[in-house]
Amino acid sequence: MAEIVLAYCSSHAPMMSSARMAAPQEQRENFLGALDYIRELAGERGVQACVVLSNEHFTNFFLENFPQICIGLGEKNWGPTEEWLPIDKVWIPGHPGMADHIARHTLQSGFDPAFSHLLELDHGIMTVYYELDHDMKLPLVPIVQNCAVPPLMPVRRAYEFGKALGDAIRSYDGLARVAVIGAGGLSHWIGSPRVGDIDEEFDRWFLERLANGDLEQVLDMPDSEIELAGNGNHEMRSWLAVAGAVAPTLATTLAYEPIYPWITGMAVAHFETMLDGSRA
């Protein structure tokens, strides 16, 4: 059976690729240094494939049909779509076997995820995936979530989906070592008069709750309150899904930097699922 040997969440502001040097050096090095550490950890632990959850930014779906969750089942997916994002546009290998297993398992668990045999991946997944594997060869199962277009899945439901996702990965016998990753958040505003604002107080509060396991206060937040830390804050659903996938494992914040040139509270949090220190 597969083991989740690496679990983490990272912000995915596209400027971490497209305007990397716009960030103050210390902040940039702290944030990206945390992702360097994660990449080294993935190598040490022999990660064979990854599952990445992120927001759907009107890239694959539109108002005719907007699933709350869509699992990428394809042999390959394409990305990044943004012409201005300085990451090579390539076919990224999927992992149909694990993806199909996740879809079937979560359906059996009471969820109704959509599926796609060809997803186009934007900065939401690609920025974080690229930092994990610069060669972009690591098999990737993308899961896009609706974190933008109301009505949205309640955050508690996203957490519960993550629990089912974690069970699915752990019951898959086609791989041994899997990473599960949430990409998005923390506080930020886009397409609004407040673009560029960051709610540092919220970001630190949220990270504290992931670190001490006190998620109840997060999981009962209505969307109207979540939006007080920005419309981009709905992307907490990706973080909460990972928290659910590895519960009761707590998170350690590897980096938090309110990077104003990147208009986002940029964080990396690691859920240590290998407390015995075991390696591949």
Next chain:
Amino acid sequence: MSLYQLHRCVYDWVRAGEVASGAAGGAGRESFDSSGYELTDDEKKAFETKDIAAMYQLGLHEVLLNRFARAAGFARDDYRKLLEPFAKPEERRGRWQR
């Protein structure tokens, strides 16, 4: 219906310039034809002049507005200045605010 049409028009225009995997997208924005969309005169004008403030006032979804602005060449600092006049004071407080 019209607001949907505006969204559809903007979405198709944004996607036309992106690097898509197949023939369905990436045809280029230069040759994009908006005449087939049922837009009001205000919507048509806002789209054709890339009027970010007007798009916001017309109710374009903020995620799509962000992508539209980026594709149209506006930096965030620029479009924030355009949108700032529409900011509303926020009196609500989140549970994290002491």
